Amino acid sequence: MTRHKEALTTILATALTVVLTTTSAHAFGVGNDKKPSNGTATGNAGKNGTLSASVSNIQVSYPSGGDGGGKKGNLGTVDPNWEPPACWYEPAFTSEQLKKFVDTDSGGDVGIHESWWGKGLWTDHYRDGKPAENFDLHSSKNSVAEGYKDYNLGKDGYFWRGVAPDPDADDSWDCGRIMFWVDAGELPDDPNFPTSKTLAEYSYDKVKVPDTEVELKPAAKSTVNLPTWVWLDKGTFKDVKVRAELPNTGLWAETTAKPIALHLEPGTKDAEVFPASGDCKINDDGSIGTPYTKGSANETPPCGIRYLRATDGTPYHLSASITWQITWEGSGGTGGDLPDGTFETTQDMNVQEIQSINR
Structure with a gap:
């Protein structure tokens, strides 16, 4: 998808090193030691696993019907107008994990349509409290994200990031916010926060x-x-x-x-x-x-x-x-x-x- 010139101009004006991409740039993300309750896990999350904005951290297992030999295939839907969710948000880092990531790597997807290589946004926004532009270009207002002090160290929660199985899909811009903080036990105050139905549709x-x-x-x-x-x-x-x-x-x-x-x-x-x-x-x-x-x-x-x-x-x-x-x-x-x-x-x-x- 062609990138919006306005967004690109904003980034260049801040003199930060940035690469806008929809390919699978990688960032180390949140792990989960607990396996799904039944079946075999096939998700992309791991204790030290990698994440990209096109790969979900959702873990999938098969309580029944997923085992055995023989050829298997995916279902087609009888409703030509039905589509699974184009994008949603999910946890990516704790404050400690984000600090470690920035100190040791700091190259990867900070949002669906924004990847940063080098310090730049990672330190300016998440360490030093500087505001940054969001990329939710379908939003009714020009969205600016307030900055964070020292990665929110000492707080209980997660930095959440947008995920889109197809980052080139037009509706993926609905989840264009750069990574943002959500306190533990809460869900984002955003129309594209995940629900159990999101997971059901993802599983289709x-x-x-x-x-x-x-x-x-x-x-x-x-x-x-x-x-x-x-x-x-x-x-x-x-x-x-x-x-x-x-x-x-x-x-x-x-x-x-x-x-x-x-x-x-x-x-x-x-x-x-x-x-x-x-x-x-x-x-x-x-x-x-x-x-x-x-x-x-x-x-x-x-x-x-x-x-x-x-x-x-x-x-x-x-x-x-x-x-x-x-x-x-x-x-x-x-x-x-x-x-x-x-x-x-x-x-x-x-x-x-x-x-x-x-x-």
Whole structure:
């Protein structure tokens, strides 16, 4: 994203060394010795870990559905207008950690759109109390941050910094404040402070669902005008739960994806699907459709396809997409729904002209 000339001019006028960037400049940040309560941690925070304004300190674990082998993939949302949060603020340093960082390194992201290398802002603003310009360019007023004395040493709390998974996103400028202080046990007085819902929405693209082909009869090769039965055995798809925790805030959320339907697209207009909508509901026992049994070749399956034209050397691409219902619960008794997710797999289908077959 092109940087605003006004902001750049302000920086140059202060005669401070600055680099404006949206790449991953690094700064040492807050650690958290406590693992998420369930599953395996996959977050980016660590006791001596690194942080950048494009990498969140949120820790992610999988209480259920995240283990096991096989291919897995991310969900797509059924709501084209839904987007996860573009940015939010989260703890980055205690006062002692910031002083140590400035004394030993002092090169990294002080905000989403501002990185400083060398002393400059780190000492002028956070040690010597000088005011500094913010970069919340979507704000209704030109925001100036008051300075701090000696990094707020002796105070209990954290310096918070903006985080944006995509710093080039236009809405990431909403979190353009440079790093600021928040007392322990409090959340920032800012419309973009994180909530448990923020964590739930952050977890949406962390949901990994299995890439499993549906069961077919006949398998891989169907026959014109005879139905192909489609089903998934119970237990093939299980609920997937993702837990997200933001260290040093008490905020957490668990996002659950539950399979609720299978949708079939035969890969050609010369076909009928059962039911006509192509939507096969999940049965009470967790299965989808009904397995084929001997002698059912001419029956209409509750979930299936009848191809009306044979393939001619090029197979049809049968598409099977699972709809996943997404709900969440979080700290403070919060919870709700997020847009349903979908995950699609395809498999080749060859169709022959034989009008009858012994199954």
